[in-house]
Amino acid sequence: MRNTLAIAANETRRIFVSPLAWAVLGVTQLIFGYIFAGAVVQYVRNSDMADQAVGVSDYVGSGLYGSATIILLLILPLMTMRLFSEERKSGTLTLLFSAPVTLVEIVLGKFLGVMVFVLAIIGLLALMPASLLPVVNLDLGRLAAGLLGLLLLTMAFASCGLFISSLTREPTIAAVGSFAALLVIWLLKMPASFDSPFAPVFDYLSLISHYQDLISGLFDSSDVVYYLLFTALFLWLTVLRLDMERN
Amino acid sequence: MASDNILIEARGLTRRFGPNVAVADLSLKLAQGEILGLLGPNGAGKSTTMKMLTGNLAPTEGEVFIKGQSLRDDAVLAKQQLGYLPEQPPVYPELTVDEYLRYCAGLHGIASKARAAAVDSAKRDCGLSDVGRRVIGNLSKGFQQRVGLAQAIIHRPPVVVLDEPTVGLDPIQIREIRTLIRELGRVHSVILSSHILPEIQAVCGRVMIVNRGRLVYDAAIDAHLGNPKLIVGFARAPGSNELAEMQGVLSAETLDDRRFRLSLDPAHDPRDAIVALAVQRGWGLQELRLEAKTLEEIFVELTSGDVQPLMRNAA
Numbered sequence: 001m002r003n004t005l006a007i008a009a010n011e012t013r014r015i016f017v018s019p020l021a022w023a024v025l026g027v028t029q030l031i032f033g034y035i036f037a038g039a040v041v042q043y044v045r046n047s048d049m050a051d052q053a054v055g056v057s058d059y060v061g062s063g064l065y066g067s068a069t070i071i072l073l074l075i076l077p078l079m080t081m082r083l084f085s086e087e088r089k090s091g092t093l094t095l096l097f098s099a100p101v102t103l104v105e106i107v108l109g110k111f112l113g114v115m116v117f118v119l120a121i122i123g124l125l126a127l128m129p130a131s132l133l134p135v136v137n138l139d140l141g142r143l144a145a146g147l148l149g150l151l152l153l154t155m156a157f158a159s160c161g162l163f164i165s166s167l168t169r170e171p172t173i174a175a176v177g178s179f180a181a182l183l184v185i186w187l188l189k190m191p192a193s194f195d196s197p198f199a200p201v202f203d204y205l206s207l208i209s210h211y212q213d214l215i216s217g218l219f220d221s222s223d224v225v226y227y228l229l230f231t232a233l234f235l236w237l238t239v240l241r242l243d244m245e246r247n
Numbered sequence: 248m249a250s251d252n253i254l255i256e257a258r259g260l261t262r263r264f265g266p267n268v269a270v271a272d273l274s275l276k277l278a279q280g281e282i283l284g285l286l287g288p289n290g291a292g293k294s295t296t297m298k299m300l301t302g303n304l305a306p307t308e309g310e311v312f313i314k315g316q317s318l319r320d321d322a323v324l325a326k327q328q329l330g331y332l333p334e335q336p337p338v339y340p341e342l343t344v345d346e347y348l349r350y351c352a353g354l355h356g357i358a359s360k361a362r363a364a365a366v367d368s369a370k371r372d373c374g375l376s377d378v379g380r381r382v383i384g385n386l387s388k389g390f391q392q393r394v395g396l397a398q399a400i401i402h403r404p405p406v407v408v409l410d411e412p413t414v415g416l417d418p419i420q421i422r423e424i425r426t427l428i429r430e431l432g433r434v435h436s437v438i439l440s441s442h443i444l445p446e447i448q449a450v451c452g453r454v455m456i457v458n459r460g461r462l463v464y465d466a467a468i469d470a471h472l473g474n475p476k477l478i479v480g481f482a483r484a485p486g487s488n489e490l491a492e493m494q495g496v497l498s499a500e501t502l503d504d505r506r507f508r509l510s511l512d513p514a515h516d517p518r519d520a521i522v523a524l525a526v527q528r529g530w531g532l533q534e535l536r537l538e539a540k541t542l543e544e545i546f547v548e549l550t551s552g553d554v555q556p557l558m559r560n561a562a
Contacts, residue, residue, distance in 0.1 A: 090335070090340075091337050096354075
């Protein structure tokens with residue numbers, strides 16, 4: 001546990017001293033702010049419909065968090081690409097392999113390290129609708145479900161990116177690879193709409209279908225379990241991959 | 248040589264990469280206070296051996312024990328006793344020296360209270376005290392190498408494995424690092440690899456030569472220098488029996504009609520007597536020199552061409 005935290009702390013430090021992290025934070029913040037402001041303006045323009053069909057939490061919150069998933073899908077591969085591939089390329093992986101730590105601790109540490117960065121993004125996303133609190137009644141439960149969904153979704157993104165990063169020594173290949181893998185799993189939603197006996201399977205496997213419940217304020221434990229299993233699976237695959245590397 | 252306190256032991260290490268055998272049946276034992284030099288041409292399997300000794304690479308066959316603890320059975324416990332500097336120093340260029348060393352100290356299980364002291368002493372030992380706040384990526388290659396070395400010794404491990412520790416250093420730094428390795432060797436066991444033969448000769452107590460994955464030589468460093476031969480040449484050569492009868496000469500071997508190679512008794516140096524006798528009997532002394540086999544000669548002899556593996560155990 002202590003080793004995991006030490007590795008995580010170091011990972012977070014290295015992420016936050018890199019210009020990439022700040023560039024990503026700045027750019028995403030700009031985009032999120034643009035979407036948020038746009039949603040607020042549109043809601044105000046249609047204020048005659050306000051609080052009848054669609055509430056402000058729904059319109060602003062869900063609109064923002066819904067588009068956030070796509071942006072996070074784009075940026076998380078960039079944040080996870082370096083985790084193992086760069087360490088392998090620069091030879092620093094040896095430091096971890098020769099230290100008295102287990103592979104599970106290494107993988108969990110790296111995962112937690114990158115999740116701290118993701119939490120910063122999610123925290124900023126939480127603050128945007130919260131800025132409306134003094135003037136509007138917000139459905140906090142609904143927003144919380146959306147944020148929880150974002151957290152679970154990014155955990156899945158990060159674990160998949162971590163695994164792909166452990167496969168290669170080129171960070172760019174890791175980024176392209178994890179983006180492709182995530183997009184394909186996401187787009188399983190497509191065959192799910194066809195009329196076939198496997199449609200429910202595809203629907204269950206798709207990354208995004210479980211998010212739709214959460215974003216509409218519906219907390220279903222099976223959705224939570226899906227993301228946790230997804231994350232655990234890829235973290236476990238990463239441990240196996242690193243073990244293979246020594247053999 | 249003390250054999251009671253074995254700190255690292257490898258038994259029958261073999262590593263195959265597909266059909267290629269990188270290291271074959273390599274065994275070694277290292278006691279506390281020993282410095283072992285690992286020599287070999289490029290691609291001989293030095294780095295592979297070191298990776299196996301430090302748990303970075305699983306051996307195909309064989310096992311490594313560190314302080315009696317099997318690296319395979321309980322890697323974490325065994326690795327606590329180990330410091331490793333790989334060929335490429337494993338440093339994060341974006342961190343400062345202090346940040347990096349603090350992290351390494353934590354990684355090796357040094358309690359947070361003792362961490363600052365450990366970082367300070369490692370920096371002092373490696374001459375890094377003035378650059379603690381600098382970013383590693385901005386330091387020169389030599390300094391990065393020192394940071395790598397500081398990382399390997401920060402937890403004062405009983406076994407230190409150094410893969411070419413003086414690469415990229417200037418002559419003064421090389422001397423400092425050698426002094427440091429010698430100091431480390433008093434209390435720890437050190438294994439180091441190098442291409443530089445004088446370096447091995449200056450630092451190590453024992454030397455192993457690896458060629459094509461096999462151990463071809465294993466001896467104490469002074470073993471091969473211990474029994475020098477004497478080459479003598481005369482204008483009017485005496486019979487070889489005349490030389491062999493002299494005190495201090497064990498045997499005389501005729502090289503050509505004027506030159507001989509004499510095996511010497513280390514207790515009596517016959518050189519003075521040979522000169523006196525040559526003058527007295529009018530042999531016309533032309534040549535008189537010690538022929539010591541240097542490490543370099545042994546190295547070249549063992550690693551060039553197809554030489555049958557020659558094992559010598561002087562321990």
